[in-house]
Structures are given as structure tokens and as C-alpha cells.
Amino acid sequence: MMTRGREWIAFLALVAACGKPSQVVLEDKGSDTMVNLMQRLSESYRAVDPSVVIAVTGGGSGTGIKSLIDGTTHMANASRQMKDEEKAAAETNGVHPHETVVAYDGLAIYVHKDNPIESISFDDLRCIYDSAGTCKTWADVGVTLDCGDIVKLSRQNNSGTYEYFREEVLGKDGKFTTTMDQSGTQQVVDLIGTTKCAIGYGGMGYHSDAVRFVCLSRAEGGPCSVPSVESVKAGTYPFSRPLFVYTNGAPEGATAKYLEWVTGPAGQAIALEAGFVPLK
Amino acid sequence: MGMAASRSRVTIERLIEAVIALCGISAVIFILAIFGFIAKEGIGFLVTHAAEMFSSADWSPTHSHPVYGIVALIVGTTWVVGLSLLISVPVGLAAAVYLSEFAPPGVREVLKIVVELLAAIPSVVWGFIGVMVLNPLLQAAGAPIGLNGLNGAILLALMTLPLLVSLGEDALRAVPDGYRQAAVALGATRWEMIRRVLLPAAKPGLLVAVLLGFGRCVGETMAVLMVTGHAIQIPTSIYDPVRTLTATIAAELGEAVRGGQHYQSLFALGLLLFGITFVVNLVADLTVRGRRTGPVHG
Numbered sequence: 001m002m003t004r005g006r007e008w009i010a011f012l013a014l015v016a017a018c019g020k021p022s023q024v025v026l027e028d029k030g031s032d033t034m035v036n037l038m039q040r041l042s043e044s045y046r047a048v049d050p051s052v053v054i055a056v057t058g059g060g061s062g063t064g065i066k067s068l069i070d071g072t073t074h075m076a077n078a079s080r081q082m083k084d085e086e087k088a089a090a091e092t093n094g095v096h097p098h099e100t101v102v103a104y105d106g107l108a109i110y111v112h113k114d115n116p117i118e119s120i121s122f123d124d125l126r127c128i129y130d131s132a133g134t135c136k137t138w139a140d141v142g143v144t145l146d147c148g149d150i151v152k153l154s155r156q157n158n159s160g161t162y163e164y165f166r167e168e169v170l171g172k173d174g175k176f177t178t179t180m181d182q183s184g185t186q187q188v189v190d191l192i193g194t195t196k197c198a199i200g201y202g203g204m205g206y207h208s209d210a211v212r213f214v215c216l217s218r219a220e221g222g223p224c225s226v227p228s229v230e231s232v233k234a235g236t237y238p239f240s241r242p243l244f245v246y247t248n249g250a251p252e253g254a255t256a257k258y259l260e261w262v263t264g265p266a267g268q269a270i271a272l273e274a275g276f277v278p279l280k
Numbered sequence: 281m282g283m284a285a286s287r288s289r290v291t292i293e294r295l296i297e298a299v300i301a302l303c304g305i306s307a308v309i310f311i312l313a314i315f316g317f318i319a320k321e322g323i324g325f326l327v328t329h330a331a332e333m334f335s336s337a338d339w340s341p342t343h344s345h346p347v348y349g350i351v352a353l354i355v356g357t358t359w360v361v362g363l364s365l366l367i368s369v370p371v372g373l374a375a376a377v378y379l380s381e382f383a384p385p386g387v388r389e390v391l392k393i394v395v396e397l398l399a400a401i402p403s404v405v406w407g408f409i410g411v412m413v414l415n416p417l418l419q420a421a422g423a424p425i426g427l428n429g430l431n432g433a434i435l436l437a438l439m440t441l442p443l444l445v446s447l448g449e450d451a452l453r454a455v456p457d458g459y460r461q462a463a464v465a466l467g468a469t470r471w472e473m474i475r476r477v478l479l480p481a482a483k484p485g486l487l488v489a490v491l492l493g494f495g496r497c498v499g500e501t502m503a504v505l506m507v508t509g510h511a512i513q514i515p516t517s518i519y520d521p522v523r524t525l526t527a528t529i530a531a532e533l534g535e536a537v538r539g540g541q542h543y544q545s546l547f548a549l550g551l552l553l554f555g556i557t558f559v560v561n562l563v564a565d566l567t568v569r570g571r572r573t574g575p576v577h578g
Binding site for chain 1: 340341342343344345415416419424425426427509510511512513521523531532534535536537538
């Protein structure tokens, strides 16, 4: 499969090369949280270097990393760090993962715009999302809302956002209670926008008028913070993470040039525009 | 020269015959190949994990201590399919009776075409309707969230209606007119004639329609993935979100590490689905055959 994937990429590159002389196609696959950002970056990069085509696809951080291990992508986008098992699998396949941080992201807690909740703590989140948690209704977290049970939204299990949330909130071996698992942060936010009783989590870049951020505190009763570029940069927002691009070995050639541009001023300006937090 | 030409013509003829014969049995080859492929990846897992799979409702394949319980997924599938048949069977059979017994020929032709058009709508478009139209409607009706088992059941009912109506109508029209005339001659009203004569006579055909409708529902993926809410739980209310076997495979196969346990477990689910639809189709087929070759009733 590994070699077939390589052949396929080679074939695509060949097709592209036939159309326009000396064009390079770079595959970039993974995190759904990052897919809009990477899409924007790749489109803008066309103006910088028209000879490089970057094909961006989503599927989840796990999917991207798996493709890198299989040798079917040049770059893997991930909203979480690679796991030890994944690194081991990569080495077995002769792939040496190299990590580049391209931006930071605040992981926001979203509710419907009419939800009066003022702040939420990690304990509250655990009470709502943990399989052993006891919070079933909004009253259980101290919110008066004309609702039945809390509609708990989550992400599908190959999502980096899902893994990150699970590890940070529920712990390494933590288990989610029954949730509705969506295949992208956009779906989570859209669904919250039309569902008064819902709660969900996802990158802060997906904010819309139909939803609002909940002020998040690390400890019950402690100071809370709303995700923003400033609060993530200052470290006052308690739930932020780096976003990674993984390559096989230190990036070379066209990939190195591209990632240099992404982490440089032009790329970072686009990251800010897309709702993410720039490196500097 | 004439000899040579006719000889080469015979050769070409033979060749064409061979190609056509190959095409004829290609379906069998494909079915066997597909079954072999799924079985190869999934059967080992199904055998070694059967106890856990069929006893637990906890499906956490990516957890550090993975659990592969599929009870909630099987219940989810049965729930949505059962609800949808509760809607589609009465409506579909009533429509079939109307088309075959009451509708004037012109109306019947138009209705048949429209019903068959329903079947031509791609399932992802149905999913769209579920998300955009049914979701807010169900919420207005009191559901906490419109993406739930009922939403999926309504969509599946609409998707299976064409099948039920067409096959049901065929079955009813296959009942000889003599039956109808005899019933009416004995003084039966139209309703008595339909209930006592027509429906019993067409029963095997109607059963096949329901069975094929069931098979269609069980295998449907895209629409249920989009609208059932994708929550692993055993539902207690028609407004509860559920997750089906098909949706689980569709959502997770892309990421599962090739050859790993999670990957194999999804193939085991596929094998299970394949088994269910195979049995249903086989029963439907045997029912039809029994009807065709069996003794003439009445």
C-alpha cells in the first residue's frame, strides 16, 4: 500500500507536470481544525511560487499522521502531538517524523448564543463529558435554561481535537460519556447554532453569530478567560495548543520553502486572519 | 479463401461467446471476491472478539484500553430500521393498493413515474434534507435536537417507499382478475375483496417487497450518518440520537491503521452487515421462487 501510495502521488505529479512544465505537487493531509487554515495558506502561496501546488485535504489528525507513516503525504497536519505508538510505527516504515509548529489555537467551549452561562470550569466540563460524570441537565452546572438534558457534542474518534480535549479534560485514560460525534468543528458550531441546549468544543476560529464562547477557568471559582489572540498569547486562556505540520525528516526543497513562508510574517498574518494565534 | 473467412468467423464467434459468458458470471465472481476480501480482514476478529462484541454496549476502539462492544450499534441500526418500516410499510402498501385497485390508468402512470423519481434522489441529498428541513421541524415538535433516530427513520421510510410501492403494486397486479371477479360475484364489497382475497393472494410478493425494503434500510449509510446524531447509546425515546453499524464504518475506516485491531473490527462490522443483507435477500428470493414454482393457489 505504501508503495502504491507513492506511485499514485508520482502519477499525480506527472499529470500536473505534463500540464505545466516543472510543477511540484505537495500533498498536505490531516487535521480538520487546520484544513481551512492550510487551504488559505496554500492558495496564497500560489502567488509566491506558482510552480508549487499544495493539495490540502482533511480527514482528521489521525488520518494525516497515518498517511505520513504510509508515505502517502508530504505533510501531515495535526492538532495534537504524535503519539509514541505512531512514532514507533513511522520508524518501522522508515519514516522519521519531524515536527514544525505553524500556529497556536485556543480550544473554545461553545454554547448557543441564548445560553446565559457565565463561566465554566474544567471540573464542570469533566462532570458533563466524563463517562462517570453526573451532569445531565444545565441545572446540574448551575445554569437556568429551559431545556431537557444537555445536548453534548463531541468529535469523531480520529480527531486531534477530540484526543486533545480527552487528555486535557478527562485524563489520559478518560472516557467520554454518550456524546453526538461530529466529523468537523464546523458541524459542531453549526449544530450548536441551531440547538439551544447544546454544548461543544473546537478551535476558536470557528466562532459565529449564532454561538458564543464560554469563559473558561482552570479551577472552580478561579478567574475565567475567553479565548482570543491576546489571551492565548498571554497564556491566560487555560486551554490552548500548538498546531503541527509533520514531515518525513527535516523539510527539504519545496516543502522547506513553503513551511518557511508559513512560519514567516506573510503566513502568520494569514493564520491570524483565519482565527488562529500567530507564533510571535 | 471462403473457407478461411468462415473459419476466422467461427473463431471470432467463439471468442465473443466466451466474453459474454464471462460477463454473465462476473456478478458471481465479484460477489465471491468481495465476500472473500471482507471475510479475510474481518473473520479473525469476529471469531476472537465475538463474546465482547455481542455483550458490551461500549464502543471505544481508539481508547488506550479499547473496547469493541457493538450492542448499542446493533440496537441503533435495528431501532432506526424498525421505526422506518413502521412508517413506510403501511403507507407503501396502502399506496400500492391504491395504484393497483383504485387509481384510473392515467393517474396510475403519473404516480408510478413520480414514485420512481423518489428512488432516483441520491442518499446524500436526502441527508441534506434531513439536516436542513427535518432537523428544525423536529426541534419545533419538541425534540432537544433534530438529528436523531426519528429523523433517520423518516428519511429511510421515504427512501424505501418507491421500492415498497413498485414491488407491492406488481405483486397485487399479478393476482389474476378471476379472483377479483369471483369475490365480487359472491357479494364481497371492494374492501372485503382487498382484505380477504387480494392481500392474502399477493402475500408472498408483498413480503418480498418488505424484506427488500428492510435490506435497503440496513445498508443505507450516507443519510443515516448525516442525520441520526451519531451518538453511541441504547435509545429510550424516539428523539434520542443513535449510531448505526454503517455510519460507524463510514466515519472510522478512513483513519483506522491498516491491519490493526480497529481496522479489523470495522471489517467484522462489514461482515455482519453483509451477512444480514445476504440472508434477507436470500429469503426474499426463495419466497419469490416458492411463489413461481409452487402450486397454483385457489
